[in-house]
Amino acid sequence: MNVRIFAMILELLGVALIVLGWLNTPPAAFVGVVLIILGLVLQWTRRQRPRD
Numbered sequence: 774m775n776v777r778i779f780a781m782i783l784e785l786l787g788v789a790l791i792v793l794g795w796l797n798t799p800p801a802a803f804v805g806v807v808l809i810i811l812g813l814v815l816q817w818t819r820r821q822r823p824r825d
Contacts, residue, residue, distance in 0.1 A: 776819045783812035 794802025
């Protein structure tokens, strides 16, 4: 699993927690927002390896 896939999984989990959080428990929605932000930061700061 590379960083891009891990970041996308975090973002998808964040979206799921937002939807479930607002339906059930509001703190879970805030955790979802944090996971989405973390996933975006990981994608933005990941190192690009030079292609051979």
